[in-house]
Amino acid sequence: MNAPTTTERYAxxxxxSKRVRWEIERDVIRGRRFDYDKTFMPDGLSLAPELPFLSPADARLLSQVQGRTYSYMFGLVERFISAKVLDVSRDHVFGDQVALEAMVRMNDEEIKHQELFRRLETQMAQDMPAGHVQTAAPNEVAHVVLGKSTWAVLALTLNIELMSQAHYRASIGPQVGLSELWKDVFxxxxxxESQHAILDEMELRREDARLDPAQRAAAVGELIELVGAIDGIxxxxxxxxxxxxxSVAAATFTDSQRQQIGEKMLKAYxxxxxxxxxxxxxxxxxLFGLIGDEQRQRIETALAPLTYAVPAANEIEMPLAA
Incomplete structure (x- = not known):
């Protein structure tokens, strides 16, 4: 059997996309609110079991705080993703119209996802204790990201969209006892997102074919810079x-426990x-199929200080796969 053509893959x-399309209220929210008697982020992502001094109620609250940020972070990254999708779609305007339709549909879905996460934040702001802070503004982050090369932004986008699939398949989907609305959202x-990742890969490969080795090396450097910027966020x-x-948990924590909570929160993120x-x-x-050993080593060296951040126990099978 012949491999599908590029146009056939877009088709x-x-x-x-048409078959799985959903609407926010009709299919996802359906008049529901989050159940705060249940967990949001599963243990394999929240790493709550690594704080054994937490009561069950406070461990559940920790998962909900992280879950609120998880929703916010996806809304944040989809701001620059949708902008980049619009940008690369221009290459197809006077070319493959099937590819153009696929990219336009992807952008429509990314904008819808941003609206979904805004709706969820409004709910959580009403139902959770006051005081939660979002430390990065989506537009400001988007301006920084979009200042990098298309190759770097597409590589980061592919990473994010495969990561989100892996989280659902390996952790959120199989976990029993999560808030029903939370689970349905993801x-x-x-x-x-499973279709978006296919397009991300196709567009990344198309962009990569334009680059010479020096340009590709520069793009790898920009990808590393973007990962560093994300770590700062x-x-x-x-x-x-x-x-x-x-400040909102039921327990009163010692200074040592507060320090541990801060360290585990960063590790989890x-x-x-x-x-x-x-x-x-x-x-x-x-990624490694597009770059040589030297560029791979640059990436692995840059990531090395972060590789401690994996679950300490066998709470989740690794690596997570989309």
């Missing part, structure tokens, strides 16, 4: 979330948003 994405999100958000959690994605098998196959 398949369109077909699946089920529906996963269904559309995570450090700020982890500190803010640790302070918020300790590095695991969720950087390390789990860097370990994802398909991402590694694509």
């Amino acid at each position: 398949r994405v369109i077909e699946v 089920l529906f999100h996963w269904r559309e 995570l450090q700020g958000q982890a500190a803010a979330d640790a302070a918020y959690f300790t 590095r695991w969720q948003y950087i390390v789990s994605g860097a370990m994802e098998p398909r991402f590694r196959q694509v």
